[in-house]
Amino acid sequence: MHQRFNHAGLSSNLVNYAFMSSTTSNTQDPTIRCDGVYKIFGDNADQILKSSGGAVDAEKFKEQGCIVGVNDASFEVYPGELLIIMGLSGSGKSTLLRCISRLTQATAGNIYIDGEDILSLNNKKLIELRRSKMGMVFQSFALLPHKTVLENIAFPLQVKGVSTKKSIERASEMIELVSLSGRENYFPRELSGGQQQRVGIARSLAIEPDIWFLDEPFSALDPLIRKEMQDEFLRLQGVLSKTILFVTHDFDEALRLADRIAIMKDGIIEQLDTPANIVLNPASEYVRKFTAEVPREKVLKIETVMEPLNSSDEISDLKISKDAIIETVAESVLSSDKPLSVINESGEIVGSVRASKVISLLFGGASQATAEQSVGQGEAGQTL
């Protein structure tokens, strides 16, 4: 049962990765581009930043009564990509997210959304941007306590001036999308945490935003519900393909969902890369600590243990995708006496994988084996 459940979740993951591989080639214009973004809290943050001449040292700023929230963040997010910002509390991940949604004003730097510099938008334009392009989900759900489920979901449409009839219609669709039918007239306090967050998700999607911000959306939920919501989230993303910025402090969650992960510490992005590369090539000691306990098979794709096609080999008819996570196909590989064929997105056989490789990955010697394999992988990702 558990196995099948997992598969269901991952099949959409597969779609993502397929989609991803075309985006990492950077042919498209980025949806979000951050360029040297700083957020410094404190009364005279501007002056201190100016006088420091660009180099921001959190310790020194603290002496002057300023807290550094985000320190020189530069990165790009491409259409349909799911970027997870990962860090412990106080690492500045939520602040960075709020800078991009302009809930807080960045102290310095540029943030572009679809090529438009949002830091220079006036209030009216900003409201317009939020009404047309952005949706956000909050950790504590942030539902309006005086409105019902239906009213909460219809709220962004109503402030936008959509007619009551249309907004109710649209809200009802959203309720169906997040499987809350029958609870339209409940108040938030009458719902469980998971249900409340479904409402939050539906509300954030009501205006059909291009960019979806999620600030620790599942952190306040019980582990079992969290797992369920993650699956739900992957299902939704499989259908909707939004450009997503997702903040979490849960590394497992990040690995499970992300196309790419940005790991933050003290306001600095320590590393920004695909899950596999972060596990295989941690850029710093700090990142290594996170990855130390991570089971390789949960992160790595078949690609990393694949061997080039050798015509002398006898290959099984069973085909697996090179983008499949090892854990999910391990059983098939191990139970087959012949190596399995590995195919790419277009269905061509590009290599084979044998049980012994998988076994050595699962039960020791893994790090060396994979380290060798992954040398060629490092280039695709961006290391900071």
Next chain:
Amino acid sequence: MMATLRENKFLQLVLLIVVFLLMYTFIPATEGNWLWRLPPLLQQLPVVINNSVDYLMFDWWLIDVYDPEFEEYEEKPLMRQVTRSISDAVLFLIELIREIMLGGVKTIVAFSSWDWATANQWARFPGLPWTVVTGGVILLGYALSGIGLALFVGFAFTYIAIFGQWEPSMQTLSFVLVAAPIAILIGLLLGVWSYRSKTVENVLNPLLNIAQIMPHFSYLIPVMVFFGIGDHAGAIATIIFATPPMVRLTNLGLKKVPAEVGEAGLMSGCTNWQLMRRVLIPSARRDILLGVNQVIMQCLAMVVIASLIGAKGLGNDLLIALNRLRIGLALEIGVCIVLIAIVLDRLSLAWANKQTDYFADQSFKERHKHTIWFVGIAAAGIALAGVGQMIFKDGFNYLFLIPHNKGITTEPFWQAGVDWMWETFFYTLKGFNEWLIVDVLIPVKKAFLAMPVAATFTLAMGVGFIVGGIRSALIVGGYLLFIALTEWWDRALITSYLMTMAVLISGFIGIVVGTLCAQNATATRILLAWCDTFQTFPSFIYLIPVMMLFGVTDTSVLIAIVVYATIPAARYTVIGLRSVPEELHDAGSMSGVNRLQRLTSIELPLSFPHMALGINQTVVFALAMVIIGALIGTDDLGQLILGSLSDRQGVGNGLVLGFCVAFIGLAIDQILRTWANQRKAALGID
């Protein structure tokens, strides 16, 4: 030695008391000795205030105003025109509601003229029969809360009607129904503004602090000067008095809205106005509605006091009854005020707690069922009044309005009761009364008056320093200095003496009772319910029963203060003790404490900050009551404030005296609050 002294606060306190006693003993009470009494350098302050007010009202910024009577332009001061239009507007609203309830012609006149109204007698609105009003509030009670509240408000209004207090009650109600919404609106606006602007908040905060501790009387005098005398003046004084808690609670409620909810509103694309109106204010609904409830309570507390500047209604009648020592009648009227207070309190709380139910598909009948019911009640009531017209031939239609002196009255019964009590307990009560006055109150009062000003400053500032360092000492000193430089230092000492006595007794009773009740969940609930009920009584009411027993003496005032001021002490003690986390109880139990040890070593230390805040409130309550005590005769600041009410040049005196009272309260507030906050921080409780 010095090091130990710096560390040990207890030693510091002992040293301070020693110094105080030495100064007390050795500073001679002679004229011109500055250590004994400071010279009244601020003597001219009231005069300056008077002159400025006069200038503002009569000479400042003259404008041309068209006078329709003489058909020409006249030069009039702007301020006077402004206050006059405000007065007119408020008066119009009061009359409007009053005439809906009681009938009358002034509203019609406002839109036509006296001549027209006299010529067209049919246009006179007769007022609603009491049965309709009563039915209406019962319906309201039912709609907001259910059958329980409906029964209670039904009982209250029926009581008012059949005891012949309908007319004054409706007069009072009409003025509360005008004052409360205006106060609520102003409070809401200021609260929102102070939420949005830090500067505004910083300006408003000290003003609110003073406003909440200024004696009620002090508001009356400037209002009287600016707005004259009458129902509108009473309403305006009430508005000024009732607004501060609304500002506070609105601000607090908005601040308590989780940041993420505001952000969710922003990300939904709200404009600033949409964010405030559709997200923040509705989310802060509960606190804001508690503010509404507070406003209503403050309005009723002002009912009696506002009658001093001409507000008609129950307050006025009560004052007259008390002055004639008709205790029984006063009691009946008092019960009416209390009933109205409780009714409005419960109705507004029920409204606060009612969650809007949202059903998408309700039939017309469902949605408007309360309106339909009300129309039915009105029709039935009017029909009944018509029947009454036929039954009662002697000119009084009891089904329409039970006149003032034709209702049931229990006055003879109460009067007999008072007489009986006097006869039965005369010697006991007299003995107690005399003992209290001669052996306790007078010596203490003398001791207070014999205190050199230098000693007072040393004690107060010393305590301030021990608790909150140099800053607190200076603040406390500043407050005292103002009082000492006026010519009323001795009066202030008398006020302080009454207050101190009352706070000591109230604090003791409150903490003991609170501690005992906190041991048991049921007792706690009962005590809190009692506190809630007693707190809705306008402070003035407390004077009635004590006057029944002790006549017009300091004892009466003291006992009234004690009864009134015990409420917060008990309430905060209970809440403090009950808020000790369950886990700490368990931890204590597992460490093997017995009940007494748990109380002394866990519960009490953790609830000291709460208790200190309770005592702080006790001080505020006691001060308010000391001043109101002036109405039955004291010789402190309150009496002077009351006196300045009837003085043409009273504004300056009244205000300065009011500040004196407020500063006594604020000085104590500074010390207690600082201490409580320190303890809270040290204990890590919010």
